[in-house]
Amino acid sequence: MISRRKFLGRSLIGSLGMLTASQTACQPTPLETSVPVSPIAGEPIVISTWDHGIPANAAAWQRLQQGGSALDAVEAGVMVVEADPNTTTVGYGSTPDRDGHVTLDACIMDHDGNCGSVCFIEHIMHPISVARKVMEDTPHVMLAGEGALQFALSAGFEKMDLLTPEAKERWEKWLVEKQYKPLINIENHDTIGMIAIDGKGHLAASCTTSGLGYKMRGRVGDSPVIGAGLYCDGEVGAVVATGLGEMILKTLGSFLIVELMRQGASPQEACEEGIRRLAKKVKNYEEAQAAFIAIDKNRAFGAYAIHPGFSYAIARGTENQLIRCDSLLKN
Numbered sequence: 001m002i003s004r005r006k007f008l009g010r011s012l013i014g015s016l017g018m019l020t021a022s023q024t025a026c027q028p029t030p031l032e033t034s035v036p037v038s039p040i041a042g043e044p045i046v047i048s049t050w051d052h053g054i055p056a057n058a059a060a061w062q063r064l065q066q067g068g069s070a071l072d073a074v075e076a077g078v079m080v081v082e083a084d085p086n087t088t089t090v091g092y093g094s095t096p097d098r099d100g101h102v103t104l105d106a107c108i109m110d111h112d113g114n115c116g117s118v119c120f121i122e123h124i125m126h127p128i129s130v131a132r133k134v135m136e137d138t139p140h141v142m143l144a145g146e147g148a149l150q151f152a153l154s155a156g157f158e159k160m161d162l163l164t165p166e167a168k169e170r171w172e173k174w175l176v177e178k179q180y181k182p183l184i185n186i187e188n189h190d191t192i193g194m195i196a197i198d199g200k201g202h203l204a205a206s207c208t209t210s211g212l213g214y215k216m217r218g219r220v221g222d223s224p225v226i227g228a229g230l231y232c233d234g235e236v237g238a239v240v241a242t243g244l245g246e247m248i249l250k251t252l253g254s255f256l257i258v259e260l261m262r263q264g265a266s267p268q269e270a271c272e273e274g275i276r277r278l279a280k281k282v283k284n285y286e287e288a289q290a291a292f293i294a295i296d297k298n299r300a301f302g303a304y305a306i307h308p309g310f311s312y313a314i315a316r317g318t319e320n321q322l323i324r325c326d327s328l329l330k331n
């Protein structure tokens, strides 16, 4: 079976972009464009992971145009994907754990180092907004499981069943063989992560996922862990990760990449070193995918993956386009 991403890689047209190789060393290959965006003063940029980054960027851009901050934009952007039942790796309609429960992880961080996170939360369509509430309305950074749900309900979030009939049917089929193996670039682990810089030069990052399909109950990946799934420092830059969380957690990749940028690496160089570090430290790294996207406070950006097949979406000026990312392994 050809995966959706391989299919996109083979079939989509190119040559639409204003992006050039000199602007990102990630050998940008435009895969598709859609949802044109208009420029506004201060050159905001929004970058997000995978194909679903295109509609997410469009929503983030709209929020910026309405006067929202980078933080508002990264929340609004990923909410689109959380609410989409056709995305089976984030929010409503996503693949459950092996016991049939949809459990979600999300976090958000701003340029000042404020951050909030929820993990192993159930029944809430927009964990990213709960994460923001944790950041803004509690003295804590991270709430988990039942406590995160209680907090969300007390903050007015609606309790709902996130397991769609389609996802339930797929899970019931999975139960027949109960095989679990993370597959490269296939939709059992496609987080939406987003980084943005607004007209004031403020950075923000967000990340939301259902994690691995058919994971063990209680499994939490990198995505809600500040420093692993994302990191943002207004004096330096912002980074978000996607891929097999167990690998990303072991090297705290997002924090590492921000620190490399602090020491003078470009976002592209830092992402490449982040992947090389992971490859050096994690056994069997070549069996799964991981990727990082990064932007610095000067609006330079970069991305790098272990395997080919990772794409990210970038919105700036009048473009919102999908870019094929360069990778450590070439096939």
Ligand code: SD4
Residues within 6 Å of the ligand: 188, 189, 190, 191, 209, 210, 211, 212, 220, 221, 222, 223, 241, 242, 243, 244, 245, 246
């Ligand atoms: C996790 N990192 O839970 C997430 C999944 C992901 O692309 O990013 N998929 O491991």
